[in-house]
Amino acid sequence: MSExxxxxxxxxxxxxxxxxxxxxxxxxxxxxxxCRGRFELAASALRxxxxxxxxxxxxxxxxxxxxxxxxxxxxERIVELLTGGGVRTLRLHSxx
Numbered sequence: 001m002s003e004x005x006x007x008x009x010x011x012x013x014x015x016x017x018x019x020x021x022x023x024x025x026x027x028x029x030x031x032x033x034x035c036r037g038r039f040e041l042a043a044s045a046l047r048x049x050x051x052x053x054x055x056x057x058x059x060x061x062x063x064x065x066x067x068x069x070x071x072x073x074x075x076e077r078i079v080e081l082l083t084g085g086g087v088r089t090l091r092l093h094s095x096x
Contacts, residue, residue, distance in 0.1 A: 026085035048079065
């Protein structure tokens with residue numbers, strides 16, 4: 001580290017990130033209403049759509065066991081967990 005004329009210490013990128021570990025991938029537990037399968041999905045396997053109301057806010061995925069397209073409602077807590085876990089999000093806007 002070096003000190004600048006203003007007294008602020010300069011830190012290299014390498015030293016700033018030294019000692020950091022790689023992040024553990026986030027997985028979400030899910031279930032299929034069609035085949036009743038229970039499994040874990042990576043964030044990349046889920047999609048979140050946020051609409052103007054609770055009726056138009058949902059998450060979706062394809063069941064890895066039976067291939068069914070699954071769509072489930074997403075309340076505030078689910079939205080928070082999915083967005084925090086890196087799930088791709090689509091914001092639905094009304095045309096009115």
